[in-house]
Amino acid sequence: MTWIFAPPEAELLEYIRIFFQHVAPALVAYGAFGGTLICGVMYLWKGDLKYDILGAASLKLGLLFTTITLLTGMMWADAAWGTPWNWDPRETTTLILWVAYACILAYRASVSDRESRAQFGSIFGIVAFPMVILSYLSIRIWETLHPIVIEPTGLQMEIEHGMTLIVSMIAVTMIALILIDLTYKVDSVQEKLMRIRMSWS
Amino acid sequence: MQQVELFIVAVIFWGGIFAFLVYLLLRMMGIEKQLKIVEGQIEGDQ
Numbered sequence: 676m677t678w679i680f681a682p683p684e685a686e687l688l689e690y691i692r693i694f695f696q697h698v699a700p701a702l703v704a705y706g707a708f709g710g711t712l713i714c715g716v717m718y719l720w721k722g723d724l725k726y727d728i729l730g731a732a733s734l735k736l737g738l739l740f741t742t743i744t745l746l747t748g749m750m751w752a753d754a755a756w757g758t759p760w761n762w763d764p765r766e767t768t769t770l771i772l773w774v775a776y777a778c779i780l781a782y783r784a785s786v787s788d789r790e791s792r793a794q795f796g797s798i799f800g801i802v803a804f805p806m807v808i809l810s811y812l813s814i815r816i817w818e819t820l821h822p823i824v825i826e827p828t829g830l831q832m833e834i835e836h837g838m839t840l841i842v843s844m845i846a847v848t849m850i851a852l853i854l855i856d857l858t859y860k861v862d863s864v865q866e867k868l869m870r871i872r873m874s875w876s
Numbered sequence: 877m878q879q880v881e882l883f884i885v886a887v888i889f890w891g892g893i894f895a896f897l898v899y900l901l902l903r904m905m906g907i908e909k910q911l912k913i914v915e916g917q918i919e920g921d922q
Contacts, residue, residue, distance in 0.1 A: 689879075689882060690878060692885075693882065696888075700889070739893075740892075743888060743889055750884060750885050753881075857900055861903050861904055865907055868910055868914065875914065875917060875921075
Protein backbone atom coordinates (compact mmCIF):
# COMPACT_ATOMS: atom_id res chain seq x y z
CA MET A 676 0.00 0.00 0.00
CA THR A 677 2.89 2.33 0.85
CA TRP A 678 4.50 1.71 -2.53
CA ILE A 679 1.44 1.42 -4.81
CA PHE A 680 -1.77 2.87 -3.28
CA ALA A 681 -0.44 6.15 -1.82
CA PRO A 682 -0.31 8.84 -4.55
CA PRO A 683 2.77 11.12 -4.90
CA GLU A 684 2.51 14.37 -2.92
CA ALA A 685 2.48 17.80 -4.61
CA GLU A 686 5.77 19.05 -3.09
CA LEU A 687 7.55 15.91 -1.93
CA LEU A 688 6.55 13.77 -4.93
CA GLU A 689 7.53 10.10 -4.39
CA TYR A 690 9.40 10.95 -1.17
CA ILE A 691 6.05 10.92 0.66
CA ARG A 692 6.44 7.10 0.73
CA ILE A 693 9.30 7.48 3.26
CA PHE A 694 6.77 9.09 5.62
CA PHE A 695 4.89 5.81 6.20
CA GLN A 696 8.12 3.87 6.90
CA HIS A 697 9.08 6.63 9.34
CA VAL A 698 5.95 7.55 11.32
CA ALA A 699 4.51 4.04 11.81
CA PRO A 700 7.73 2.61 13.40
CA ALA A 701 8.02 5.79 15.53
CA LEU A 702 4.54 5.42 17.02
CA VAL A 703 4.99 1.66 17.50
CA ALA A 704 8.33 2.31 19.27
CA TYR A 705 6.54 4.70 21.67
CA GLY A 706 4.01 1.94 22.32
CA ALA A 707 6.76 -0.63 22.93
CA PHE A 708 8.43 1.67 25.47
CA GLY A 709 4.99 2.07 27.05
CA GLY A 710 4.95 -1.72 27.33
CA THR A 711 8.33 -1.60 29.08
CA LEU A 712 6.90 0.95 31.54
CA ILE A 713 3.82 -1.18 32.31
CA CYS A 714 5.92 -4.36 32.69
CA GLY A 715 8.35 -2.50 34.96
CA VAL A 716 5.51 -1.37 37.23
CA MET A 717 4.00 -4.88 37.21
CA TYR A 718 7.35 -6.48 38.09
CA LEU A 719 7.95 -4.10 41.00
CA TRP A 720 4.38 -4.71 42.20
CA LYS A 721 4.07 -8.48 41.71
CA GLY A 722 7.73 -9.55 41.67
CA ASP A 723 7.08 -12.02 38.85
CA LEU A 724 10.04 -12.46 36.49
CA LYS A 725 7.77 -12.95 33.47
CA TYR A 726 7.01 -9.21 33.56
CA ASP A 727 10.71 -8.43 33.55
CA ILE A 728 11.30 -10.74 30.56
CA LEU A 729 8.33 -9.22 28.70
CA GLY A 730 9.51 -5.68 29.54
CA ALA A 731 12.99 -6.47 28.21
CA ALA A 732 11.50 -7.92 25.00
CA SER A 733 9.40 -4.78 24.58
CA LEU A 734 12.48 -2.61 25.17
CA LYS A 735 14.46 -4.43 22.45
CA LEU A 736 11.67 -3.96 19.92
CA GLY A 737 11.27 -0.31 20.95
CA LEU A 738 14.96 0.23 20.30
CA LEU A 739 14.78 -1.57 16.94
CA PHE A 740 11.90 0.61 15.77
CA THR A 741 13.50 3.80 17.14
CA THR A 742 16.64 2.94 15.14
CA ILE A 743 14.51 2.45 12.01
CA THR A 744 12.73 5.75 12.77
CA LEU A 745 16.00 7.67 13.12
CA LEU A 746 17.52 6.20 9.94
CA THR A 747 14.41 6.62 7.77
CA GLY A 748 13.97 10.08 9.34
CA MET A 749 17.44 11.01 8.12
CA MET A 750 16.52 9.94 4.59
CA TRP A 751 13.25 11.89 4.86
CA ALA A 752 15.01 15.00 6.22
CA ASP A 753 17.59 14.86 3.44
CA ALA A 754 14.80 14.76 0.85
CA ALA A 755 12.51 17.34 2.50
CA TRP A 756 14.92 19.80 4.17
CA GLY A 757 18.19 19.26 2.34
CA THR A 758 20.27 17.82 5.20
CA PRO A 759 19.94 14.47 6.98
CA TRP A 760 20.33 15.93 10.49
CA ASN A 761 19.11 19.36 11.65
CA TRP A 762 19.22 19.11 15.48
CA ASP A 763 15.50 19.72 15.30
CA PRO A 764 13.81 19.26 18.76
CA ARG A 765 12.05 16.05 17.61
CA GLU A 766 15.28 14.62 16.19
CA THR A 767 17.28 15.55 19.29
CA THR A 768 14.74 14.23 21.82
CA THR A 769 14.38 10.99 19.82
CA LEU A 770 18.16 10.57 19.75
CA ILE A 771 18.31 11.12 23.55
CA LEU A 772 15.46 8.61 23.91
CA TRP A 773 17.41 6.05 21.83
CA VAL A 774 20.57 6.59 23.91
CA ALA A 775 18.62 6.30 27.21
CA TYR A 776 17.02 2.97 26.26
CA ALA A 777 20.27 1.68 24.71
CA CYS A 778 21.95 2.38 28.08
CA ILE A 779 19.22 0.37 29.87
CA LEU A 780 19.77 -2.52 27.46
CA ALA A 781 23.55 -2.30 28.01
CA TYR A 782 22.95 -2.29 31.78
CA ARG A 783 20.75 -5.37 31.51
CA ALA A 784 23.37 -7.17 29.44
CA SER A 785 26.18 -6.33 31.87
CA VAL A 786 24.60 -7.31 35.22
CA SER A 787 24.76 -11.03 36.04
CA ASP A 788 22.73 -10.92 39.27
CA ARG A 789 19.20 -11.76 38.10
CA GLU A 790 17.28 -9.93 40.85
CA SER A 791 19.31 -6.72 40.55
CA ARG A 792 18.97 -6.78 36.77
CA ALA A 793 15.21 -7.15 37.01
CA GLN A 794 14.76 -4.55 39.75
CA PHE A 795 17.01 -1.82 38.36
CA GLY A 796 16.03 -2.65 34.76
CA SER A 797 12.38 -2.09 35.73
CA ILE A 798 13.16 1.15 37.58
CA PHE A 799 15.22 2.49 34.66
CA GLY A 800 12.43 1.50 32.25
CA ILE A 801 9.99 3.58 34.30
CA VAL A 802 12.36 6.52 34.80
CA ALA A 803 13.16 6.73 31.04
CA PHE A 804 9.51 6.87 29.94
CA PRO A 805 9.02 10.67 30.36
CA MET A 806 11.56 10.97 27.51
CA VAL A 807 9.01 9.22 25.25
CA ILE A 808 6.36 11.80 26.20
CA LEU A 809 8.85 14.63 25.67
CA SER A 810 9.81 13.24 22.26
CA TYR A 811 6.13 12.97 21.25
CA LEU A 812 5.24 16.46 22.51
CA SER A 813 8.47 18.16 21.34
CA ILE A 814 6.84 19.39 18.12
CA ARG A 815 4.11 21.08 20.16
CA ILE A 816 6.44 22.54 22.82
CA TRP A 817 9.18 23.93 20.60
CA GLU A 818 9.35 25.41 17.12
CA THR A 819 10.34 22.61 14.82
CA LEU A 820 10.63 21.57 11.19
CA HIS A 821 8.36 18.58 11.85
CA PRO A 822 4.74 19.20 10.81
CA ILE A 823 1.95 18.37 13.29
CA VAL A 824 0.09 15.60 11.47
CA ILE A 825 -1.92 13.98 14.28
CA GLU A 826 -4.49 16.45 15.65
CA PRO A 827 -7.49 15.74 17.93
CA THR A 828 -9.68 16.53 14.92
CA GLY A 829 -7.98 13.88 12.77
CA LEU A 830 -5.01 13.35 10.46
CA GLN A 831 -3.85 16.51 8.68
CA MET A 832 -3.18 14.95 5.28
CA GLU A 833 -4.83 13.70 2.12
CA ILE A 834 -7.36 10.91 2.66
CA GLU A 835 -5.27 8.34 0.70
CA HIS A 836 -2.19 9.17 2.75
CA GLY A 837 -4.20 8.96 5.97
CA MET A 838 -5.55 5.54 5.01
CA THR A 839 -2.06 4.33 4.09
CA LEU A 840 -0.71 5.57 7.42
CA ILE A 841 -3.42 3.72 9.36
CA VAL A 842 -2.79 0.47 7.43
CA SER A 843 0.99 0.92 7.96
CA MET A 844 0.37 1.42 11.67
CA ILE A 845 -1.67 -1.79 11.91
CA ALA A 846 0.94 -3.75 9.91
CA VAL A 847 3.92 -2.48 11.93
CA THR A 848 2.04 -3.08 15.21
CA MET A 849 1.37 -6.69 14.13
CA ILE A 850 5.05 -7.19 13.21
CA ALA A 851 6.11 -5.70 16.57
CA LEU A 852 3.70 -7.94 18.53
CA ILE A 853 4.93 -11.07 16.71
CA LEU A 854 8.58 -10.12 17.36
CA ILE A 855 7.87 -9.32 21.05
CA ASP A 856 6.15 -12.71 21.41
CA LEU A 857 9.11 -14.52 19.79
CA THR A 858 11.65 -12.61 21.92
CA TYR A 859 9.64 -13.35 25.06
CA LYS A 860 9.60 -17.08 24.25
CA VAL A 861 13.36 -17.19 23.51
CA ASP A 862 14.18 -15.21 26.69
CA SER A 863 11.87 -17.42 28.79
CA VAL A 864 13.57 -20.61 27.54
CA GLN A 865 16.99 -19.04 28.21
CA GLU A 866 15.85 -18.13 31.72
CA LYS A 867 14.63 -21.68 32.44
CA LEU A 868 17.86 -23.15 31.07
CA MET A 869 19.93 -20.86 33.30
CA ARG A 870 17.91 -21.97 36.33
CA ILE A 871 18.42 -25.65 35.47
CA ARG A 872 22.17 -25.11 35.06
CA MET A 873 22.41 -23.18 38.33
CA SER A 874 20.39 -25.76 40.26
CA TRP A 875 22.47 -28.63 38.79
CA SER A 876 25.91 -27.13 39.41
CA MET B 877 17.40 9.33 -7.69
CA GLN B 878 14.10 9.13 -5.79
CA GLN B 879 13.87 5.40 -6.51
CA VAL B 880 17.36 4.82 -5.04
CA GLU B 881 16.46 6.64 -1.83
CA LEU B 882 13.15 4.79 -1.52
CA PHE B 883 15.01 1.51 -2.02
CA ILE B 884 17.45 2.45 0.78
CA VAL B 885 14.47 3.21 3.08
CA ALA B 886 12.94 -0.19 2.28
CA VAL B 887 16.30 -1.85 3.02
CA ILE B 888 16.54 -0.01 6.37
CA PHE B 889 13.00 -1.00 7.37
CA TRP B 890 12.98 -4.66 6.28
CA GLY B 891 16.72 -5.08 6.94
CA GLY B 892 16.16 -4.04 10.56
CA ILE B 893 13.30 -6.49 11.02
CA PHE B 894 15.14 -9.39 9.34
CA ALA B 895 18.35 -8.62 11.26
CA PHE B 896 16.31 -8.92 14.47
CA LEU B 897 14.89 -12.25 13.29
CA VAL B 898 18.44 -13.49 12.57
CA TYR B 899 19.46 -12.36 16.09
CA LEU B 900 16.57 -14.42 17.55
CA LEU B 901 17.51 -17.41 15.38
CA LEU B 902 21.14 -17.25 16.54
CA ARG B 903 20.01 -17.08 20.16
CA MET B 904 17.76 -20.11 19.64
CA MET B 905 20.72 -22.01 18.16
CA GLY B 906 22.81 -20.98 21.18
CA ILE B 907 20.10 -22.26 23.55
CA GLU B 908 20.00 -25.57 21.67
CA LYS B 909 23.77 -25.97 22.13
CA GLN B 910 23.49 -25.11 25.85
CA LEU B 911 20.65 -27.61 26.20
CA LYS B 912 22.83 -30.40 24.75
CA ILE B 913 25.61 -29.50 27.22
CA VAL B 914 23.15 -29.61 30.14
CA GLU B 915 21.73 -32.94 28.93
CA GLY B 916 25.29 -34.31 28.70
CA GLN B 917 26.04 -33.12 32.25
CA ILE B 918 22.85 -34.71 33.61
CA GLU B 919 23.57 -38.02 31.84
CA GLY B 920 27.19 -37.94 33.03
CA ASP B 921 26.15 -37.40 36.65
CA GLN B 922 23.63 -40.24 36.47
